[in-house]
Structures are given as structure tokens and as C-alpha cells.
Amino acid sequence: MSVDAELRQLRAGRGGRSSTDRSAYGFLAPWIIGLVVITAGPIIASLVLSFTDYNLLQDPSWIGLDNFRQMLSDERLHHSLRVTVTYVVLGVPLQLGLALAIAVLLNRGMRGLALYRSVLYLPSLLGGSVAVAILWRQIFGTEGMINRALSYVGIDGIGWISDPRTALYSIIALHVWTFGAPMVIFLAGLRQIPTTYYEAASVDGAGRWHSFRHITLPLLTPIIFFNVVLQIISAFQAFTQAFIISGGTGGPSDSTLFYTLYLYEKGFGQLDMGYAAALAWLLLVIIAVFTAINFYVAKFWVFYDN
Structure with missing residues (x-):
């Protein structure tokens, strides 16, 4: 097989793999979006809120470790x-x-x-x-x-x-x-x-x-x-x-x-x-x-x- 033929075959293989990868990510997209929006997002938000004074009616204000000290x-x-x-x-x-x-x-x-x-x-x-x-x-x-x-x-x-x-x-x-x-x-x-x-x-x-x-x-x-x-x-x-x-x-x-x-x-x-x-x-x-x-x-x- 010539060098040009081998290069064309490699390009075709990479193209096929990239197409397969895009399809895989497309099928995984709903799960990834759910993980970020429904699970990871609220977890990170709750961690941030744990260091704030937040009453749901006003913007949260940063108070550091006061909430955790209050637990004592x-x-x-x-x-x-x-x-x-x-x-x-x-x-x-x-x-x-x-x-x-x-x-x-x-x-x-x-x-x-x-x-x-x-x-x-x-x-x-x-x-x-x-x-x-x-x-x-x-x-x-x-x-x-x-x-x-x-x-x-x-x-x-x-x-x-x-x-x-x-x-x-x-x-x-x-x-x-x-x-x-x-x-x-x-x-x-x-x-x-x-x-x-x-x-x-x-x-x-x-x-x-x-x-x-x-x-x-x-x-x-x-x-x-x-x-x-x-x-x-x-x-x-x-x-x-x-x-x-x-x-x-x-x-x-x-x-x-x-x-x-x-x-x-x-x-x-x-x-x-x-x-x-x-x-x-x-x-x-x-x-x-x-x-x-x-x-x-x-x-x-x-x-x-x-």
C-alpha cells in the first residue's frame, strides 16, 4: 500500500471515530446536563450558601464559618x-x-x-x-x-x-x-x-x-x-x-x-x-x-x- 493510501485510510479512521464520539456525547448529553443542572449545581450552591446568611427573601450575605460555629x-x-x-x-x-x-x-x-x-x-x-x-x-x-x-x-x-x-x-x-x-x-x-x-x-x-x-x-x-x-x-x-x-x-x-x-x-x-x-x-x-x-x-x- 502506498503512503498516500495509508494517509487517506488514517484520515478516514479518525473521521469515523470523531463521528462516533459525537454520537456518544449526543446520547450522553441528557445525563450530563442532568448531572450538572440537577445534581452538581445544587450541591455547589448549597455549599456556598452554608457560608452565608440567607433568608430566601434577600440576597445572601457572606458570614464565613458563623453557621458552623452556631452549631456548637x-x-x-x-x-x-x-x-x-x-x-x-x-x-x-x-x-x-x-x-x-x-x-x-x-x-x-x-x-x-x-x-x-x-x-x-x-x-x-x-x-x-x-x-x-x-x-x-x-x-x-x-x-x-x-x-x-x-x-x-x-x-x-x-x-x-x-x-x-x-x-x-x-x-x-x-x-x-x-x-x-x-x-x-x-x-x-x-x-x-x-x-x-x-x-x-x-x-x-x-x-x-x-x-x-x-x-x-x-x-x-x-x-x-x-x-x-x-x-x-x-x-x-x-x-x-x-x-x-x-x-x-x-x-x-x-x-x-x-x-x-x-x-x-x-x-x-x-x-x-x-x-x-x-x-x-x-x-x-x-x-x-x-x-x-x-x-x-x-x-x-x-x-x-x-
Whole structure:
């Protein structure tokens, strides 16, 4: 082949590649625009606003680190952190424990497994909705289903969501009830464990508990770790349940004042959007720290079958 022919072929190849590149960027354009306009833009804007005094009605004024210094003496912020951490520490393990137990039962095989799986998954789809939160408020109200059931056995119920001692736990119960999503993930993980392990253990005389403890749990630890990380992140961002059940106040006596609810109150209730933006970035840091701790601790208990 002559030199001129080779040059023409190279030019044609570059032209084809550039045309392909333009087509690729054309298909990626909606995603790139969405990333910049809908995700990256608001993130950068909120970071800038966190260093300002901004009330949504006037132009923001730069105040530096004053919003972050204010957090050190904000008692309601500290209380909302305690409430949220309590919700996470109690709600996530209980939810995952129930999800794993149901997944193990479903994994044994039964008729209509797909139906049971779908029905049990529904709470995860509906649990964060306003309608379910309203229903939950009715169930745990003074004249609700819980107190009516207790009255049949001679127990006088209380206002579960109007009593500061129990209001938070009623929301935790709602969180535990939404076990469907982690249950489906657990069930998928259980289906991946080779049955030969259980057959060998049975030959050696191992019972169900020993098989579960020494085979199922170790091989399921990557799935457990995945669910723990996802559910902790989700629990820290919980908002709808507390907002609806408490009427948007975090009551009674701030017993259900979740961090996100306090952030919403500051930003849209008191129009202190600069401080609310700073709170949002603090929440990001808190979630990042918890996630980093989980990844660090995972190397001591998560087993990967290579």
C-alpha cells in the first residue's frame, strides 16, 4: 500500500471515530446536563450558601464559618442528633434482623413464593409514603388499633405518639415494618449459597442452627454489610414519617425531632436557609463518617468466598 493510501485510510479512521464520539456525547448529553443542572449545581450552591446568611427573601450575605460555629451551641440540633442516632441504632438492626429471619423462612421453599415475596416487599414501597404515616398515626393513637387490642386483655393503653416516652419508638416500629427491600436482597444472597455446603454439614451431623451460624451467616456477610450501609444512610435521611406523625413539629417535647426535620424547620419554617445548608453538609459528613467506619470494620467480619 502506498503512503498516500495509508494517509487517506488514517484520515478516514479518525473521521469515523470523531463521528462516533459525537454520537456518544449526543446520547450522553441528557445525563450530563442532568448531572450538572440537577445534581452538581445544587450541591455547589448549597455549599456556598452554608457560608452565608440567607433568608430566601434577600440576597445572601457572606458570614464565613458563623453557621458552623452556631452549631456548637445549638441545643435543639444536639437533641435532634441524639434522636436520630437512637432511631438509627435501634431501627436498623431490628429491621435487618427481621428481614433476615423472613428471608431464611422463604428460602426453605414453599408454594406461592413469588406471591409471598411480593406481599412482604410492599411495606418498603409504601412505608415512606404520607398515607402510611397517617395510617400509622391512627393505629398508635389514643383510640387506635393498638389500644383497642390491649383493651381486650384488660390493659389501658396510652397515646403512643402523644407520649414523649413512646413516640420515637412508634416511628422505629414503622421503620422496622418496612423490611421488604433488605429481605429481597437477603433472599437473593441466600439463593447463591451452594447447597453442597449444607449437605456436607448434614453428613457431619450439624443441625439447622449450626448450619445457619457456621455456613449461612459467614457466606452472607457481604450481603449483610451491603444492607447495613444502605439502611444506615436511609435511616439518617428519614423525614416523612416523623413529619407526618408529629405534625411537622417534632413533638411531643421534641421526642421525634429528627435531624432532617430540624433542617427543614430551619430552612423553610424560619427561612434560615444559610444555616439549613450548613446543616445539610454536616449531615453529609456524619453519613460519610458512619460509612467509612463500616468499611473499615468490615474487614474484620465480612467474609468473601474466593
